[in-house]
Amino acid sequence: MLGLMDRFLKNDPASLQKDILDHVEYTVARSRFSFDDFEAYQALAHSVRDRLIERCHDTQIYLKMKDPKRIYFLSLEYLMGRSLSNSVINLGVRDQYAEALSQLGFEFEVVAEQEGDAALGNGGLARLSACQMDSLATLDYPAWGYGLRYQYGLFRQVILDGYQHEQPDYWLNFGNPWEIERIHVTYPVKFYGTVEEVDFNGGKQKVWVPGETVEAVAYDNPIPGYGTRNTITLRLWAAKPSDQNNMESYNTGDYINAVVDRQRAETISSVLYPDDRSYQGKELRLKQQYFFVSASLQDIIRRYKDTHNNFDDFPDKVALQLNDTQPSLVIAELMRVLVDEENLVWSKAWDIVCKVFSFTTHTVSRDNLEKVPVDLLGSLLPRHLQIIYDINFKFIDDLKKKIGTDYDRLSRMSVVEEGAVKSIRMANLSIVCAHTVNGVSRVHWELLKTRIFKDFYELWPHKFHYKTNGVTQRRWIVVSNPNLCSLISKWLGTEAWIREVDLLAGLREHAADAELYREWKTVRMVNKMRLAEYIEAMSGIKVNVNAMFDVQIKRIHEYKRQFLNILGIIHRYDCIKNMEKNDRRKVVPRVCIIGGKAAPGYEIAKKVIKLCHAVASKINNDPDVGDLLKLVFIPDYNVSVAELVIPGADLSQHISTAGHEASGTGIMKFLMNGCLLLATADGSTVEIMEELGAENMFLFGAKLHEVPVLREKGQNLKVPLQFARVVRMVRDGYFGFQEHFKSLCDSVESGNDFYLVGYDFESYLEAQAAADKAFVDEEKWCRMSILSTAGSARFSSDRTMEEYAEKTWGIKPCRCPF
Numbered sequence: 001m002l003g004l005m006d007r008f009l010k011n012d013p014a015s016l017q018k019d020i021l022d023h024v025e026y027t028v029a030r031s032r033f034s035f036d037d038f039e040a041y042q043a044l045a046h047s048v049r050d051r052l053i054e055r056c057h058d059t060q061i062y063l064k065m066k067d068p069k070r071i072y073f074l075s076l077e078y079l080m081g082r083s084l085s086n087s088v089i090n091l092g093v094r095d096q097y098a099e100a101l102s103q104l105g106f107e108f109e110v111v112a113e114q115e116g117d118a119a120l121g122n123g124g125l126a127r128l129s130a131c132q133m134d135s136l137a138t139l140d141y142p143a144w145g146y147g148l149r150y151q152y153g154l155f156r157q158v159i160l161d162g163y164q165h166e167q168p169d170y171w172l173n174f175g176n177p178w179e180i181e182r183i184h185v186t187y188p189v190k191f192y193g194t195v196e197e198v199d200f201n202g203g204k205q206k207v208w209v210p211g212e213t214v215e216a217v218a219y220d221n222p223i224p225g226y227g228t229r230n231t232i233t234l235r236l237w238a239a240k241p242s243d244q245n246n247m248e249s250y251n252t253g254d255y256i257n258a259v260v261d262r263q264r265a266e267t268i269s270s271v272l273y274p275d276d277r278s279y280q281g282k283e284l285r286l287k288q289q290y291f292f293v294s295a296s297l298q299d300i301i302r303r304y305k306d307t308h309n310n311f312d313d314f315p316d317k318v319a320l321q322l323n324d325t326q327p328s329l330v331i332a333e334l335m336r337v338l339v340d341e342e343n344l345v346w347s348k349a350w351d352i353v354c355k356v357f358s359f360t361t362h363t364v365s366r367d368n369l370e371k372v373p374v375d376l377l378g379s380l381l382p383r384h385l386q387i388i389y390d391i392n393f394k395f396i397d398d399l400k401k402k403i404g405t406d407y408d409r410l411s412r413m414s415v416v417e418e419g420a421v422k423s424i425r426m427a428n429l430s431i432v433c434a435h436t437v438n439g440v441s442r443v444h445w446e447l448l449k450t451r452i453f454k455d456f457y458e459l460w461p462h463k464f465h466y467k468t469n470g471v472t473q474r475r476w477i478v479v480s481n482p483n484l485c486s487l488i489s490k491w492l493g494t495e496a497w498i499r500e501v502d503l504l505a506g507l508r509e510h511a512a513d514a515e516l517y518r519e520w521k522t523v524r525m526v527n528k529m530r531l532a533e534y535i536e537a538m539s540g541i542k543v544n545v546n547a548m549f550d551v552q553i554k555r556i557h558e559y560k561r562q563f564l565n566i567l568g569i570i571h572r573y574d575c576i577k578n579m580e581k582n583d584r585r586k587v588v589p590r591v592c593i594i595g596g597k598a599a600p601g602y603e604i605a606k607k608v609i610k611l612c613h614a615v616a617s618k619i620n621n622d623p624d625v626g627d628l629l630k631l632v633f634i635p636d637y638n639v640s641v642a643e644l645v646i647p648g649a650d651l652s653q654h655i656s657t658a659g660h661e662a663s664g665t666g667i668m669k670f671l672m673n674g675c676l677l678l679a680t681a682d683g684s685t686v687e688i689m690e691e692l693g694a695e696n697m698f699l700f701g702a703k704l705h706e707v708p709v710l711r712e713k714g715q716n717l718k719v720p721l722q723f724a725r726v727v728r729m730v731r732d733g734y735f736g737f738q739e740h741f742k743s744l745c746d747s748v749e750s751g752n753d754f755y756l757v758g759y760d761f762e763s764y765l766e767a768q769a770a771a772d773k774a775f776v777d778e779e780k781w782c783r784m785s786i787l788s789t790a791g792s793a794r795f796s797s798d799r800t801m802e803e804y805a806e807k808t809w810g811i812k813p814c815r816c817p818f
């Protein structure tokens, strides 16, 4: 009989080495005497996976015993990136694995590089979900993540002649050791059909008679916490054909068609929609949403029913978090299950539903809110449409009692939008039913209250809150910047900050220490050299590591104003060209780095990418410029690229027009890594400024309240001469492709310049000049850099998750003691 501790896998290098070799031989099926880096990665990953599975089991056993209230995080997108380094660090076995590998003749970093990214999401919202999962696990919260297992993740960006092309990301090609297929955890998900009325208990009851059934299969992705045994699960659903669709007797032709038909079921989870924001009311997208929601809810209810035989305690045991509106059909689904299947009366069911949901919105613009055409919903999910109508009918009825017959307001607040295309407003549905509506920064909350959801705020002020976003220091310092991580631990005298992030503030005490400066600069230089190597390998461009590395990496959007950045670079180039040779020595050398994907159908964004390449090819080949200025576009920006670029950045740009970035989380990763920020007072930047002091950043641009006033001015808005000049250079074909860039230039012409690129240009250049000046003063720069890291604690997702747990979900940590 094994003792309790013998049950666990051993983590000394000798045991790990045997383990890796066993996996080489029996899992990867290669000879233990001959395997390459990729096979070493596969074996290593499986060895780590064994340890994750062990911890997952222990966590679930303990949670089952304790039966605490659980949080279920529902999100259609997760940008997890790579798992290997993160997992071994969180499990506390990185060094042991590195030693085991080294004895086998492999290098951990090289092996880790073999892993591809899991990119099941688009941008901010999706990476935030990934950071939050890491924090939930680390803080021992009883949490589950739910999502979809897309076969094709976010497209790969390939640049040909400076133009973006999209290639499918068939990421499961080489297998995925980080998931556990649960062939027995499956649920039927139904679509189409009709609603019929049947007699029930002396009255009438509505019954949905669906037309198609698809099977959802669970794939569990373990999420290990740091410094704890707790390992939570991100459960992703894949669609499989169901045997409930009748497979009776066929002739050959029918048989073949029937099999092909079954395969169609799998398309539901096949591809991630690559649009960062817009919603086009496509049937497949709606199918994905419902598929995800229905499977997750069946799973959640099954777990609840393991320990309960009625729904009275449901709100005390279950918190459901809606990550934006994509999962909000779950509201109608829970009503349907409670009323139609569990036979609760409507009012009782509604009472439960209103206690379990919280909703977080990641949008600032009303135009981007999701609407589902009624025709589409009615055909795919006829019963759900009825339920949504019923919810709305009761809501509007109550509302009339409160606000009378202000029909404009009633129609604005209605869940149903009457119009050319009658639609369901998913955000309104979510707000009506959620007990809490969270914004993602303080400024975002102000916008929710005064603009986007003003009507609802006035009705239910108590529902509206904000939880400023955060990112996990585990991935964004410990994994991606190991040298900085060691340095921080050395100066704080402890590694405890990796779990207790507030300790980072302790660096402030050393902000004037010359020895720290020296070590800090060395670490930063090593990171810059690593980045320079990558740039050269990828683009052939040699960059000067003593130049300021100025980075803007994020999805390409007009509101994020990569165009402003490029126009600024053109201005810098123009100035260098027009200088006396002698004066050029005074120029602070820069390497400008831009990276990001444009949604495939977003024409203007794609032109920005082309412009970046056109300008780069001019500048980088101009002998007058030499090392003073380089422009590099980093293709296929993703989580792993971010892990490489962020630690090597001196300055990073977050320059959205005020009022357009709900929060921004990239900025927090740069902040943690001691990169200085050039930013507008938008989203979370305002709170970062309060934490750091405006003197430790380079701020510029129109303020939130000025933006609408400036827009009013339209054509009468004054724009600086330099701006007109650089736009003209692009317009006149100085960088070629004159015709192609016309619409881009038109978009910032006065009267047309919605994002105020022209208006903000002057103060942008001033902020850039201030950055140049600060960079020359190495001590000052280094102090600001240290203060940035020291001031980043508040922007950890640990803090965000604690706030959610306490104030929104009402859950408590539940730490596995064995």
Ligand code: 26Y
Residues within 6 Å of the ligand: 123, 124, 125, 126, 128, 275, 276, 277, 278, 279, 324, 325, 326, 362, 363, 368, 369, 370, 440, 469, 661, 662, 663, 664, 665, 683
């Ligand atoms: C149309 C609807 C279905 C929809 C589709 C995508 C709604 C929202 C989104 C994605 C939004 C998004 O990524 N927003 C970003 O969220 C980040 C995390 O909160 C913020 O930091 C960032 O400012 C915001 O743009």
